[in-house]
Amino acid sequence: MRHRINIRRYPGFLPVTILCLVVLYAPLLVVMVYSFNDSLSITRWGGFSFRWYMDIFTGPESAKFKDAAWNSLTIALSAAVASTIIATAAAVAMVRGGAFRGKALNLALISMPIMVPEIVTAVATLVFFSAIGFTLGYLSILVAHIVFCIPFAYLPIAARLQGIDGSYEEAAQDLYASRFQAFLRVLMPLMAPGILAGFLLAFIISLDDFIITNFIKGAGIETLPTAIFGAVKQGIKPNIMALSTLMLSVSIIIVTLSYFISRYGRPGTKAEA
Amino acid sequence: MAEGNIAIDVRNAVKRFGAVTALAGASLTIRDNEFFTLLGPSGCGKTTLLRLIAGFEEITEGEILLYGEDIGALPPNRRPINTVFQHYALFPHMTVAENVAFGMRRLRWSKADIEDQTGRILDLVKLGDLAARRPAQLSGGQQQRVALARAMAPGPKVLLLDEPLSALDLKLRQAMRIELKQIQKETGITFVFVTHDQEEALTMSDRIAVMSAGEIRQVGTPREIYEAPVDRFVADFIGETNVLDVTVHRGPEGVWTCRLPGGAAFPCQTGRPPQDGAAAHVLIRPERLSLVSEAACENGMTGVIDQAVYLGTDIQYGVRLDGGPALLVRAQNAGESAEPFRPGDRVGLAIAPGAARLLID
Ligand SMILES: Nc1ncnc2c1ncn2[C@@H]1O[C@H](COP(=O)(O)OP(=O)(O)O)[C@@H](O)[C@H]1O
Ligand SMILES: [Mg+2]
Numbered sequence: 001m002r003h004r005i006n007i008r009r010y011p012g013f014l015p016v017t018i019l020c021l022v023v024l025y026a027p028l029l030v031v032m033v034y035s036f037n038d039s040l041s042i043t044r045w046g047g048f049s050f051r052w053y054m055d056i057f058t059g060p061e062s063a064k065f066k067d068a069a070w071n072s073l074t075i076a077l078s079a080a081v082a083s084t085i086i087a088t089a090a091a092v093a094m095v096r097g098g099a100f101r102g103k104a105l106n107l108a109l110i111s112m113p114i115m116v117p118e119i120v121t122a123v124a125t126l127v128f129f130s131a132i133g134f135t136l137g138y139l140s141i142l143v144a145h146i147v148f149c150i151p152f153a154y155l156p157i158a159a160r161l162q163g164i165d166g167s168y169e170e171a172a173q174d175l176y177a178s179r180f181q182a183f184l185r186v187l188m189p190l191m192a193p194g195i196l197a198g199f200l201l202a203f204i205i206s207l208d209d210f211i212i213t214n215f216i217k218g219a220g221i222e223t224l225p226t227a228i229f230g231a232v233k234q235g236i237k238p239n240i241m242a243l244s245t246l247m248l249s250v251s252i253i254i255v256t257l258s259y260f261i262s263r264y265g266r267p268g269t270k271a272e273a
Numbered sequence: 274m275a276e277g278n279i280a281i282d283v284r285n286a287v288k289r290f291g292a293v294t295a296l297a298g299a300s301l302t303i304r305d306n307e308f309f310t311l312l313g314p315s316g317c318g319k320t321t322l323l324r325l326i327a328g329f330e331e332i333t334e335g336e337i338l339l340y341g342e343d344i345g346a347l348p349p350n351r352r353p354i355n356t357v358f359q360h361y362a363l364f365p366h367m368t369v370a371e372n373v374a375f376g377m378r379r380l381r382w383s384k385a386d387i388e389d390q391t392g393r394i395l396d397l398v399k400l401g402d403l404a405a406r407r408p409a410q411l412s413g414g415q416q417q418r419v420a421l422a423r424a425m426a427p428g429p430k431v432l433l434l435d436e437p438l439s440a441l442d443l444k445l446r447q448a449m450r451i452e453l454k455q456i457q458k459e460t461g462i463t464f465v466f467v468t469h470d471q472e473e474a475l476t477m478s479d480r481i482a483v484m485s486a487g488e489i490r491q492v493g494t495p496r497e498i499y500e501a502p503v504d505r506f507v508a509d510f511i512g513e514t515n516v517l518d519v520t521v522h523r524g525p526e527g528v529w530t531c532r533l534p535g536g537a538a539f540p541c542q543t544g545r546p547p548q549d550g551a552a553a554h555v556l557i558r559p560e561r562l563s564l565v566s567e568a569a570c571e572n573g574m575t576g577v578i579d580q581a582v583y584l585g586t587d588i589q590y591g592v593r594l595d596g597g598p599a600l601l602v603r604a605q606n607a608g609e610s611a612e613p614f615r616p617g618d619r620v621g622l623a624i625a626p627g628a629a630r631l632l633i634d
Contacts, residue, residue: 165360165362167358167360167362168362168364170327170329170349170356170358170362171356171358171362171363171364171423172364172375173329173348173349173350174327174329174349174350174354174355174356174424175350175355175375175376175379175423175424175427176350176376176379176380176427177350177375177379178350181379185375186364189366190365190366
């Protein structure tokens with residue numbers, strides 16, 4: 001029997017845990033609660049209301065928010081689709097391609113954006129786009145998002161693929177399927193949970209990216225995060241809290257979905273003995 | 274057995290994985306409609322040979338012909354050969370019927386033909402009423418049948434089976450042996466069957482190739498393999514056996530006599546004549562030996578019973594010969610009262626005519 005350490009008995013475990021939880025979640029809680037505050041103040045409670053949620057959609061800043069939300073959603077969707085396709089192809093090559101030259105280097109390059117400080121990527125991307133004369137705007141945001149979303153899409157897809165026994169593809173080919181048919185009819189359906197999880201992760205990473213987007217977006221276009229940042233610079237109004245709470249809800253829903261999807265269908269990934 | 278058409282002709286097949294030589298020049302011919310078994314210990318290259326035939330591995334040297342045609346350059350989906358995988362590899366996202374139809378769909382059979390054949394094959398493997406199930410909802414034995422049905426449905430010329438029964442429990446395995454053999458006979462498809470279980474090989478096969486360390490040691494019918502093994506490896510691998518150190522002497526009329534170090538002597542069979550007086554090994558199966566009273570012993574093989582092991586249908590005795598080796602003797606269990614020999618008794622051994630075979634190493 002392995003000796004299991006009961007972490008709860010360590011001195012200081014409880015206060016440290018509570019401190020971490022408070023620092024992490026107290027601000028979120030405050031934002032969520034005060035988004036329902038029926039008052040202009042962001043510190044004094046003036047009763048419950050949906051006033052600031054109405055304000056997002058109908059108030060003086062609603063047009064700005066709508067544009068930003070539209071940009072964010074379409075960019076996140078396109079970036080997630082594109083990066084998921086690229087990540088799927090990369091995963092099949094890396095996991096199923098056998099040993100090829102520069103494989104380790106390839107993996108390092110794929111996962112680099114996770115390791116490199118985002119501010120460095122942001123500056124580098126800006127410099128690169130300027131150097132090649134790429135007009136900053138919607139398209140530059142999209143291209144940058146596709147690139148930095150790839151590793152996040154790659155990880156769950158590759159993990160899933162690693163758990164799928166190679167004999168399924170062999171069986172498909174043995175039964176007269178071409179390589180492409182074997183991929184389409186057998187491997188893809190088996191990989192689907194991983195692909196969907198990768199897609200959702202890429203979507204959420206793109207949706208809430210601020211640093212890179214802020215650097216390379218150029219003038220006259222905003223995504224939700226940059227719009228929120230811009231609004232906050234002129235003083236925090238409670239409608240920002242309502243907007244943040246909405247974004248938080250979307251994130252939580254998608255991350256939860258992604259988690260359950262990537263766990264779905266574990267049995268059946270290996271050939272049943 | 275009549276020489277039929279040759280289905281598969283493996284010529285000097287060599288397969289290396291980097292520094293590992295999995296197949297070191299294997300040659301064999303597999304006939305049309307034959308139940309052919311590749312038998313050998315784990316790691317001897319059986320799966321590798323099967324994968325070369327299926328097209329999953331590229332041959333390093335040599336060639337493989339299918340009905341006279343070199344298939345070395347064809348990918349697996351262009352070879353009219355199907356495989357039953359060791360762990361079945363049923364597609365988990367498809368129903369039983371979809372699994373079975375997969376190959377026929379890829380071959381663009383008509384819808385009606387696919388339906389007909391799926392029904393027929395599922396009936397053949399007695400799974401007609403489970404067509405709508407998913408593999409995960411089936412027992413191990415049922416999954417095994419689906420794998421068989423899926424591989425047979427497109428009507429391959431050759432069916433490859435890689436230890437298909439190894440994941441089943443003993444009772445089911447024995448039942449499936451008989452059924453597989455029957456299906457093979459009914460359909461007339463050439464089966465190439467891989468196993469490390471000698472009993473499985475002996476009961477099912479028309480012919481067996483015994484493999485060891487990437488080489489084919491002997492090809493023959495179960496009877497040939499069992500009764501006339503060409504070397505010590507085959508003799509040891511197939512069934513229990515006694516291998517004795519002897520010297521051979523030419524007797525009158527071309528009869529060869531084996532002499533044990535203790536002085537006992539008996540006639541033996543040999544395929545190739547050895548040198549007179551040479552040292553050699555002789556093989557005697559335990560069931561071809563019998564216990565006799567010491568006085569009735571004619572060949573001088575006398576000794577003491579070491580042990581008696583009760584095996585149900587048989588009783589196996591260990592006998593230590595005077596001044597010589599220990600042998601196993603297998604006698605049919607004729608009931609307690611009919612059992613005259615006990616451990617510690619002195620006995621003599623009788624050898625059935627033709628049972629002692631000289632091994633040439
Ligand atoms: N893909 C591979 N890479 C390296 N070595 C392999 C590979 N496949 C098989 N081998 C080696 O080849 C030898 C024969 O293997 P295999 O054909 O699987 O044996 P068997 O099926 O008789 O147990 C073994 O030593 C095995 O380790
Ligand atoms: Mg094997």
